[in-house]
Amino acid sequence: MRVVFMGTPAFSVPALQAIAATHEVVAVYSQPPRAAGRGQKPRPSPVQEAAEVLGIPVRVPERLRAPEDQAAFADLRADVAVVVAYGLILPQPVLDAPRLGCLNIHASILPRWRGAAPIHRAVMAGDAETGVAIMQMEAGLDTGPVLAEARTPIGPTDTTGDLHDRLARMGAALIVGTLARLPLPAVPQPDAGVTYAAKIDKAEARIDWTRPAPEVDRLIRGLSPFPGAWCEIAGERVKLLRSRLVPGKGAPGEVLGGFVVACGGANGTGGDSRPGAVEVLEAQRQGKRPMPAAEVLRGLTLPTRLD
Template sequence: MRIVFAGTPQFAVPTLQALAQSGHELTSVYTQPDRPAGRGRHLQASPIKALAIELGLPVFQPTRLRDPAVQAELAALAPDLMIVIAYGLLLPQPVLDLPTLGCVNLHASLLPRWRGAAPIQRAILAGDTETGITLMQMALGLDTGPMLMRRACAIGAHENAGELHDRLAGLAAEVMMAALPALADGRLIAEPQPEQGATYAAKLEKAEAWIDWQQPAVLIDRQIRAFNPWPVAQTRLEGQVLRIWRAHPDATPCPGAAPGVVVQANRDGVAVATGSGRLWLDQAQLPGGRPLPAIELARGRPLLGIHLGC
């Protein structure tokens, strides 16, 4: 097949690597325009653009796909199939209609649960024990197209979003490789998504990273895991922002301690009272520093009795 690939972040890299070794003809790669990044705000290519250049593939970076000139450029490639994974641009109907076999999308959830921008993080926040990859035929709605293949995987009890992201990225490549022969032969049957159980995974906002110590320890733990590596859960420690990278919950009550108060800080660990149970801090970071084991943080300053979040 003649394949056009569209993707942008690191999540899409394993799939592009697998496609490059598949024996199919990758005609081109579409990715988002270079964006300012880092302290110097210099333009930086997406991970997919960097890999495409390394593979010697033509790269296109339109700002929108509704432009007739962009659509004509895509039509000239005469694709049999367009594979989309975390691209970041909406595909209008003329683009969806261009490839002979249409456009397919790899999505990081078991649809119809967690349609939208942040399915990995929202699954962890909600306490889901299972997620996966769905390959779907693309339609105009947001992640509403009929499903072609689904592959489930468990979410680890202590797994954070970065770790789950990497596992799902590898699983997406496996699903795509398993589906390609059947797509080429027309053997995959598209199954409409049920509306029952549909949920929306809204884009993450930095304001969500602030910890509310009134919440139970198990919910704060989910927040910390969901926001690692971005935007990283945070609280206030004596006027400074303390970023919490890793923690684990404990159902042991803290009688008489207000939520947010450090109830233990010694060689055995750092524990904070919450609305229900206590949260053990495993790794934290002060401004200008690097993430440290919380025990090391406690060695550098007295924490016992400190009220976090104030």
């Protein structure tokens, strides 16, 4: 089929590569290059870089509201458009242009976690599983009917980064199978169970050790690798990137040995009968690479209590 691919971040790249191996990708749409790095030079998105390696023409409009941009899209005469974390709202003329419409690969089991940060929110909420859904796009935010889905458990030490890579591979395999079977019946999403995955606010990232240990653990894993949950240690902001729940009892923030930190009880006060602890497995000091906790502790002495 003639496919238009629309995506921007690294999450989208496996799907682009898989589709390009089996279909004619007539154009790739991606967000324009953004300033990045110390020199703040414009840097193409991961999708643009991958498309250029594949020899596929790339378009990087700032938006798709202009009639000339919509006409240029329609002129591609695509059978279908595949959208994966593109980052722009598609106007109705764009949604209607491909013969089979626009399909979206969404990183959750819809209708749970519609919106911007479904992987982060699934980990932070303590969900037992997540997955990917292939959705027929419509004007609403992730409201379209679902053509296919695949599920995966969220392990007790899985981070958002771990799931990101796993779901990207799952989405690539699922979209190739879906395209091979089009047209498919689309199942409307149920009204029950709708949740929204709000964009991550950096203000959420500071660790509050008075919270229950499971909540602290999920925050650390859910915000890893970006933006990274953090705490201050001897005046330095340290990101905690990987953790696990362990037995332990102490005042919230008390260091129990190694990089094991006591947390509060279920009521968030530390006075509950069910306190626990979190063992930090990986961390990142300012200006340094992520390191295993044992390596971090060779150059950083923890106080008896973390704020």
